[in-house]
Amino acid sequence: MTTPSRNSTSRRGGAHHPLLELTLARLREFIREPEALFWTFLFPIVMSVAMSIAFPSSGSPVVRVGIEPGASADSLRQALAASKDIVVRDVPAADQLRALRNGEVHLIVVPGRPPTYRFDPVRDESRLARLTVDDALKRAAGRAEPWSAHEDLIQIPGSRYVDWLIPGIVALGIMNNGLWSIGFMTVQARLRKLLKRLAASPMRKREFLMAPMLSRLVFLGPEVAVPVLFGALVFGMPVRGSIVNISGVAVAGALAFGSLGLLMGSRVRTFEAISGLMNLTTVPMWVLSGVFFSASNFPDAVQPVIQGLPLTALVDALRGVILEGSTLQGIGSELAILAGWTIVPFFVALRIFRWR
Amino acid sequence: MSVDLAVRCQNLQKRYGDVVAVNGLSLEVRRGECFGLLGPNGAGKTTTIEILEGLLAPDGGEVQVLGLTWLSHERELRQRLGIQLQETQFTDKLTVEETLRLFRSFYDRGRSVDELLGLVELDGKRGSWVVKLSGGQKQRLSIACALVGDPDLLFLDEPTTGLDPQSRQQLWGILRRFREDGGTVLLTTHYMDEAETLCDRVAIVDQGRVIAEGTPEELITSLAKPKVVVHEGTLEDVFMSLTGRHLRDDA
Numbered sequence: 001m002t003t004p005s006r007n008s009t010s011r012r013g014g015a016h017h018p019l020l021e022l023t024l025a026r027l028r029e030f031i032r033e034p035e036a037l038f039w040t041f042l043f044p045i046v047m048s049v050a051m052s053i054a055f056p057s058s059g060s061p062v063v064r065v066g067i068e069p070g071a072s073a074d075s076l077r078q079a080l081a082a083s084k085d086i087v088v089r090d091v092p093a094a095d096q097l098r099a100l101r102n103g104e105v106h107l108i109v110v111p112g113r114p115p116t117y118r119f120d121p122v123r124d125e126s127r128l129a130r131l132t133v134d135d136a137l138k139r140a141a142g143r144a145e146p147w148s149a150h151e152d153l154i155q156i157p158g159s160r161y162v163d164w165l166i167p168g169i170v171a172l173g174i175m176n177n178g179l180w181s182i183g184f185m186t187v188q189a190r191l192r193k194l195l196k197r198l199a200a201s202p203m204r205k206r207e208f209l210m211a212p213m214l215s216r217l218v219f220l221g222p223e224v225a226v227p228v229l230f231g232a233l234v235f236g237m238p239v240r241g242s243i244v245n246i247s248g249v250a251v252a253g254a255l256a257f258g259s260l261g262l263l264m265g266s267r268v269r270t271f272e273a274i275s276g277l278m279n280l281t282t283v284p285m286w287v288l289s290g291v292f293f294s295a296s297n298f299p300d301a302v303q304p305v306i307q308g309l310p311l312t313a314l315v316d317a318l319r320g321v322i323l324e325g326s327t328l329q330g331i332g333s334e335l336a337i338l339a340g341w342t343i344v345p346f347f348v349a350l351r352i353f354r355w356r
Numbered sequence: 357m358s359v360d361l362a363v364r365c366q367n368l369q370k371r372y373g374d375v376v377a378v379n380g381l382s383l384e385v386r387r388g389e390c391f392g393l394l395g396p397n398g399a400g401k402t403t404t405i406e407i408l409e410g411l412l413a414p415d416g417g418e419v420q421v422l423g424l425t426w427l428s429h430e431r432e433l434r435q436r437l438g439i440q441l442q443e444t445q446f447t448d449k450l451t452v453e454e455t456l457r458l459f460r461s462f463y464d465r466g467r468s469v470d471e472l473l474g475l476v477e478l479d480g481k482r483g484s485w486v487v488k489l490s491g492g493q494k495q496r497l498s499i500a501c502a503l504v505g506d507p508d509l510l511f512l513d514e515p516t517t518g519l520d521p522q523s524r525q526q527l528w529g530i531l532r533r534f535r536e537d538g539g540t541v542l543l544t545t546h547y548m549d550e551a552e553t554l555c556d557r558v559a560i561v562d563q564g565r566v567i568a569e570g571t572p573e574e575l576i577t578s579l580a581k582p583k584v585v586v587h588e589g590t591l592e593d594v595f596m597s598l599t600g601r602h603l604r605d606d607a
Contacts, residue, residue, distance in 0.1 A: 013468035013504075015461035025450060025458050032449040032485075194444035200411055200441065202434035202505070203462040356411070 018203060022076035022213060023256050027218055029185065036181060040219060042174045044227035051165050057227045063129040065152030066105035073111050079140035085132055100126075105160075106134055122346030141305075159262055163238065166231035167318035168291035170224055171253060175285065177223065178257030178266060187274045188193035190354065199355035209350055213258035224250045228322065240325030246327055249321050249335070253314040256341035260310065266353045285311040313337040362387045362509050363408055366395060369416035370403050370564075377403040378414070379564030383556040390531070390541040390557035394548070394591075396599050400564040401544040402513055408542070409439050416418060422508060435464055438507030440498050442514050448487035452478050452497055456488060456504060463505030476500040476530060492523030499530060510534060512543040516550060528554060550590040557587050558591070562599050 015021055030036055058206035065084050067073050069163035073090070080086045091099050091108060099105045100120060107129035109117035115137065119126035139145075189195045198208060223248070231237035239246075268274045289295060298306060299334065306312055320326035328335065363385035367554050368376040380399045385391040393512050395401050406412040408419060410426040410433060419426065421580045424433055456469045473517065476496040481489060489497065502510060510531075516524045531541060531554060545551055552572045559569040568575060572591050579594045 012463070013460045013466055013471075015457045015469065018458075018461040021458045021461040025447065025454065028454065029447055029449055189447075193441060193443050194445060194447065196411065197441050197444040197446075197501075199440070200409055200434070200437075201501075202431060202464075214378060253397045351496040 016174040019210060019214070020121055021206045022203075022208055023214045023218075026212050026215035030181065030215065040173070040177050040223055043176075044223075045168050045230055046114050046167050048162070048166055048227055048230060049171075051162060057131050059182070062087055062088070063107070064105045066094070066096065066108045066134055067127060068108060068110045070111045071299055072113075074085045076109060076115065076137070078126070078321070080133065082140065083132065083136040086136060109133060109137075114289075116140045140318055144355055161237075162233070162235050162320055163323060164319065166227060166235070167322050168315050169252075170227050171289075171311060172286070172291055173223055173227065174220070174250060174253045174314060175257050175282060177217055177284060181263040182258055182261030182264070183268075183278055184271070185212065186262065187268055187271060187294040188271060190265075190356075192244075193356075195354075196356045205353065205355075206350060209262055209346065212262065213252070213255055213346075216258045218255045220250050221247075226228050228351050237322075239322055241321030244316070245321045245326075245328055249314070249317045249331070252317070252335055252338040252342070253310070254311045256314070256338040257350070258308040262349040262353075266349040268269055269354075270278075285309055288312070290316055291315055308337060310338060310341040311343075357402045360387050360564075361385065361420075363420070363542060365404075365408060365419045367417040368404065368407060368414050370407060370414050370420070371402075372414065376564055378407070378607050381417075381561065381565050383566060385540065386557075387540050388535070388538060389556040390535060390543070390554050392540065392551040392558040393453055394546065394551055394558055394595060395544075395561035396546065398588055399561045399599075401561055403564075404561065405511055405542065407511050409437065410434075428596060435505060436508045438502035438505065438510040439500040440510075440515060442517075444498055446486045446494070446497065446501075447569050449485050450604075451483050451485055452489070453482040455497060456500055457469040459501045459504045464474055466505040467503065469600070472500045472504060475503065475533070477526065484581070490523075492519050492526070495523065495527065496530070497520060499527065503530075504533065507539065509540045509542070512541065514546070516547065524550070548590065552591045560595060560598055567598055568594070580600055 002344075014273070016024070064187050064226075065086055065088050067076055067088055067090055069090050069092060071239050077088055077300060080088050091105060096118065100108065100118075100189065106123065106125045107260065110116040110118060116131050119130055121127055123149065126302065129180075189198075199205070228237075229247070232239050249341075264277050265274060268277060286292075288298065288306050289309050290306075291311070295312060313334040317326075317331040317338070320331045320334070321328075361384050363383070363468065365449060366382045368378045368381040370376075383391075383393075388487055393401050393404065400567045403412065407414045408421060410421075410430060421433055426433065449457070453469060453473070456472055460466060460469055460472075463562050467475070473482055476499055478493060478496055478500065480492060486494065486497065499512075499515065502512070512531075515531075516527055519527065530552075535541065541554075543554070555572060557569070558575065560575075561567070568579065570578075575594045576589045576591060579597060
């Protein structure tokens with residue numbers, strides 16, 4: 001075999017290096033599929049907007065209180081309406097449990113002397129409602145205040161839920177796009193006997209498996225930039241890390257989930273099976289990895305497992321670089337975990353891959 | 357083994373569970389010839405050709421292709437063989453040219469993409485997505501992908517199944533030109549007229565073994581006894597008399 005010359009494309013009759021051709025093929029297949037583009041770019045934005053509506057980022061949270069209609073309900077209503085943080089509505093006794101359960105109201109006040117507060121103390125917002133209502137009613141009843149503290153109201157950028165959430169959404173996007181696009185395209189190529197045909201050519205199998213991972217990196221730029229910019233411009237999310245560090249983390253995440261996607265798709269022969277396998281892998285991580293609520297809510301005993309999950313590592317690393325401006329050394333252990341999830345699944349996939 | 361054999365296999369065995377697909381099959385394909393593997397559905401043709409193509413490992417027997425074995429020379433063999441499989445569906449949303457370019461990139465030597473497009477008469481379709489091609493055009497693309505590395509030996513598994521007569525003729529023309537350039541062809545088919553037209557020699561396979569072998573003329577003279585005066589013997593008669601007239605459902 002001749003050594004590749006500078007003019008090596010002519011040796012391949014006008015074609016580029018096989019790894020480049022395989023990557024281009026994946027990219028073309030992807031961009032010619034409008035649904036895939038939609039999910040990649042719109043999903044994170046829709047998700048962020050929905051979350052920001054559900055969890056307002058400024059102003060004190062409003063307390064929703066239900067009053068049981070009765071004799072002295074009117075004076076109670078007036079006393080509560082004086083407080084701008086409280087929204088009042090009437091809730092007859094028969095509807096109270098349902099209203100509390102659905103979060104329509106956080107607390108029920110039953111008129112009386114003294115009144116009765118009906119609520120479930122497990123809910124934080126109900127405990128908050130109890131304190132706010134109690135304060136407002138006692139003040140209206142003429143309680144003498146020993147003193148009144150000065151309130152210094154500030155906003156700490158980066159501490160709001162939406163700031164914390166957006167890096168999680170970015171990580172979720174990297175996971176879903178990596179697993180689903182690579183897993184599905186692989187199963188489709190197997191069903192269409194294309195894998196078998198490729199295996200009959202001199203194509204290097206390692207290059208075939210690397211191509212989808214490389215093609216993922218091309219779309220990673222917009223995929224991460226869109227929700228991060230959206231967060232920064234619309235919600236004023238602070239971006240404290242450099243673009244280089246954020247990109248580095250995103251690439252590490254995309255490679256890890258690309259590699260896992262290959263492993264998922266390495267043997268499976270039906271779309272049903274790959275869907276099941278994907279859900280089995282991703283759903284636990286949606287819950288465990290601290291995307292929507294902190295992973296520290298889970299007991300210490302399972303923390304080593306949770307911290308070893310690729311999504312946990314990616315979420316933590318992204319929050320580190322975006323919100324805290326961590327250096328790459330600062331998130332070294334997360335990057336090491338992602339590297340492990342890149343290398344091991346890739347070589348396992350290469351070994352067990354089913355070409356027919 | 358003699359250098360003028362392109363394929364030589366002896367006593368091939370392959371079973372899937374309880375089903376014996378190939379049962380002691382032996383054959384030799386000479387360089388430069390077109391060799392046809394004929395047989396009813398489930399006779400073991402595809403299994404045999406896939407073993408020869410190095411896609412399936414046999415349970416027993418020996419295979420040499422171009423004087424080399426799959427175990428010791430897989431990479432070299434892959435560079436020198438052209439393979440067309442039954443039912444390959446290329447990526448729908450790649451164009452003809454992109455598909456050919458992809459396959460071309462795997463080979464160290466071979467024809468240019470433009471040359472191939474001319475050879476299989478797909479110039480006009482170079483920018484069309486694969487999904488928009490007709491059955492005959494898809495099949496020609498498949499042949500072009502098999503010819504892309506300028507192979508010494510071409511394996512074709514039922515290359516004209518499902519094609520209209522024009523497309524078949526066109527494909528036969530491509531194969532004739534490949535042969536004129538010195539190429540060797542091993543194909544499977546269940547069209548007897550195709551075998552008679554294209555093949556120098558044929559082997560009839562049933563139940564995983566070769567039950568007759570020779571040039572189409574030899575087989576016709578020795579085995580097809582004309583039943584009525586007006587009816588000349590054909591390879592079809594040979595085939596039916598050897599493999600019987602009952603239907604073979606896909607195994």
